[in-house]
Amino acid sequence: MQQLKERILREGKNLGNGILKVDGFINHQVDPALMDVCGQEFARRFRPIGATKVLTAEISGIAPALTTAFHLGVPVVYARKHKPITMPDQVFLTLSPSHTKGRMVELIVSPEYLSGGERVLIIDDFLASGATILGLVRLAQTAGAQVVGIGALIEKSFEGGRQALAHLGVPIESLAVIRSMEGDRFIFDD
């Protein structure tokens, strides 16, 4: 999506070690108009798959998942990384390695809001190694739900996430695919 790519070119910062800083419009400060346009675009691409729920991981997935769910007219569930006291004792929990934290994090969903028969669209801010998204896939599958699509705002195609998710056989859509980052020179696919 041209608008997102231009924003990355203008404001993205390569911090090295594969870390792309987009804190000015996605990860700390958020541009709500851009997120809305991205949500519209995800909704357009995924409408045919008939998702009944959007699933994401806190924290940075929430904004694009919310706007996508809004434009699809379905609820969104965000997996928590710490179990709040409002959640029942029996939960779906999986561990996922966090690239930016350098350790395993928990991903937790309450069985109250994810169940068998759901058609789940996973939306996240980044598709890098695919580890977080695979964690969300495990949660959905444990709940008996079917993952029907995966969307990311930004894919770093050089980290292999798309290959790691290919066995799922579902459409994978990224709005900006970065093939390489050298210094602050970003090369996009197409």
Add this chain to the structure above:
Amino acid sequence: MQQLKERILREGKNLGNGILKVDGFINHQVDPALMDVCGQEFARRFRPIGATKVLTAEISGIAPALTTAFHLGVPVVYARKHKPITMPDQVFLTLSPSHTKGRMVELIVSPEYLSGGERVLIIDDFLASGATILGLVRLAQTAGAQVVGIGALIEKSFEGGRQALAHLGVPIESLAVIRSMEGDRFIFDD
């Protein structure tokens, strides 16, 4: 706001100790259409104060803050509770007691996205004791920004947050004000 009150009456659960569970439409699963209507309503009420930025705290403040910022046409910044590696070493940080966690949490904002001259509207999911919002106020003031308004989806007026914020002399708007919760019987103001 009638729509939010009805949803609380229908799905809210009083877990005791002042904890109101709204995980089905705000805090874990989110109803994006409801959040959009709430954002429109905040935007309508706060448009005259001329906010240049919306400030919230991760995680549950993000959805209503995003929709409010969208309808006001300004960016939103969410204070982080853990400093990510993309953030500079020099940050604004304050400590705030968390009611639901039973301990102090950090609230962190990067000086890149909050600065002198900004007119800040604080939006959060709950106004209870006011402690989290006072933490956001301290962050804004440390940045040299001016807090011009405070909005919460749900106010528990029996916990005194409005009194704790009164000295700021800014408009405080809550879309549903709960005066008392006894069992699952919720009494709203007005």
